[in-house]
Amino acid sequence: MEYKNKKVLVIGMAKSGISSAVLLCKLGADVTIYDVKRRSDFPAELFAELDQYQYHDMLGSDPTEQVADMDVLVLSPGVPLGLPFIRRAYELNKKVIAEIELGFDVSKADFIAITGTNGKTTTTALTGEIFKNAGIHTHVLGNIGVPITQEALITQPGDVVVAETAALQLDTIETYCPKESAILNITEDHLDRYGTMENYIAAKAKIFKNQNAEDFCVLNYDNEIVRELEGAINAQVFWFSTDRILENGAYVRDGSICFSVDGMEKMIMPAKDLHIPGKHNLENALAATALACLYGIPTEVVADTLRTFPGVEHRIEFVRKVNGVSFINDSKGTNPDATIHAIHAMTEPTVLILGGYDKKNDFVPLFMEFTPMIKAVLVLGDTAQKIIDAARACGYENYIKANGFEDAVLKAYSIAEPGDNVLLSPACASWDMFENFEERGRVFKEIVKGL
Structure with missing residues (x-):
């Protein structure tokens, strides 16, 4: 989409909202920012970069009347879709997108998108490390702490964005389409927002909704909810499992991490050499292995990274x-x-x-x-x-x-x-x-x- 001269309302002034507003200003959009908090409720330094540009400030105000004049609304993760002015935007057929969609739209990189109730951050960081060690210019972004919009303009063809992608970021995607996606697991969470597990599962499943037969989707065979999503996927499905040998995917055979395509197996490394502890981290490593191997990264690079990756902060x-x-x-x-x-x-x-x-x-x-x-x-x-x-x-x-x-x-x-x-x-x-x-x-x- 062309954003120059478009009137865009950016909603939610945390990291991703500020990053979205800055990106849109750089693209020549007519930007308005909104948050339920007033400007005085935020630290002044939060707006330091944005204040280099011209924009409209509706912090602490009601933007309902202004929605009619907007071309696009960009939502930060977690913004409730039931807010009156957002409902009004839908009634007026305004374009309502997530921050990740804006970043994806502007970026020139291939996207590797990872979601799941648990393990997203570790798997995203590990996958990013494998890609970096393979010599690929890699951006590790998304829910992991750096908004996609923050680096979208600096990505180049041949780059890879490894994106931790939460359900709250997937709610309003339209064209977001990763080259590879992964769903690590789905268990009960965020019912305060989604109300039912069915709604939560549907949000997670949006990660593959725009993929086609040239793309890949990696699923956890051992998670029943995830396994049952296979029939809705247009991408090529590969699996990972700690409990079973797979014709297409990553698994453990005789104590070794392996990856197979159509039954043609490659041994990656002994599972005991994995640096990060716990069965859940073995699952994370298998998912990262599948994503890396499907992208064509050499198995020795995968193995070396799995042996040395130290884990991430706040995770055991x-x-x-x-x-x-x-x-x-x-x-x-x-x-x-x-x-x-x-x-x-x-x-x-x-x-x-x-x-x-x-x-x-x-x-x-x-x-x-x-x-x-x-x-x-x-x-x-x-x-x-x-x-x-x-x-x-x-x-x-x-x-x-x-x-x-x-x-x-x-x-x-x-x-x-x-x-x-x-x-x-x-x-x-x-x-x-x-x-x-x-x-x-x-x-x-x-x-x-x-x-």
């Missing part, structure tokens, strides 16, 4: 050992399934910190997955009572309610003995206490470093 991240107690930051554990993966990765007695913003998840399945390694639980946040009720329903009584975040960390430390872990994996979003899970993880590490 070792912080420090204090008097024999190991502190582990898994702040990205924002839903029960993510925390289940973290629990299963623990090989020593563990005190678990749970709780946060309520996304309407059920915590009973989490307690059903507890291993003997979980010796105690600290509970906090908006979901504290809901978690306690789930614990009681499962017969788990060794929980303590904390009076705030720091109190939870200190109480967990007081319970832990030398050789134990203290694991922050809240199974909840952070928004009741923090701006995001990254801030929660940083605060956890600051508290631990101060012990």
Whole structure:
């Protein structure tokens, strides 16, 4: 789409909204920015780059009347589609797109898009590292922390964008079409926004909706919900699995990670040499292997990267050992399934910190997955009572309610003995206490470093 002289309303002034507005200004659009917050509610430095351009400021105002004059609305991730002025835009047949669609529209790179309830960030970072190690000019963008719109203009033909792509970013796509897509898993999450699992699954499935027979879609064979999506996909489907040998995809045979096309198998490396721990990270590695091999990256580059990739911040991240107690930051554990993966990765007695913003998840399945390694639980946040009720329903009584975040960390430390872990994996979003899970993880590490 040509954006020059188009009137564009950018909604939501976090990273992606600012980045979208800057990009549109560079493209010559007539830009208006909107957020429910007033300008005084934001740090002044947030607007430093944008203020180099001319734009209209509707922060803290009601843009409903202005919508009729707009050509395009660009939504930041998480903006509710039910807002009155957005409904009005749809009624007027205005173009309403996501930030990722704007970035995709402007970019010249091939897109590798990765979604899933859990594992997106690790798999995106790992896949990006493989592509970089193969000598490809690679941009690791999206929900991982750098908006696609931020680097869209600097991409060149032959570049690759590896994009972590959340359901909230896929809601309003129209033409977004990655050369390769991957769905790592789908489990219960974001029901506060989508209401039903069916709606949530439909949002995730948009990642492949524009793909065709020349594209690839990588799916988790071991996740039933994901497996059942195959019939709706026009792209070539490849799989990954930790439990079965596949004719087309990545899997483990006799302890080795392998990749196969039409039954022609290549051995990549021994699975035990994978640097990042846990079965869930083996799944992430298999997905990254499939994406890389399908793009034609040599298997030795894939293997070397899998052996050395250290993982990413806030994902089962070792912080420090204090008097024999190991502190582990898994702040990205924002839903029960993510925390289940973290629990299963623990090989020593563990005190678990749970709780946060309520996304309407059920915590009973989490307690059903507890291993003997979980010796105690600290509970906090908006979901504290809901978690306690789930614990009681499962017969788990060794929980303590904390009076705030720091109190939870200190109480967990007081319970832990030398050789134990203290694991922050809240199974909840952070928004009741923090701006995001990254801030929660940083605060956890600051508290631990101060012990």
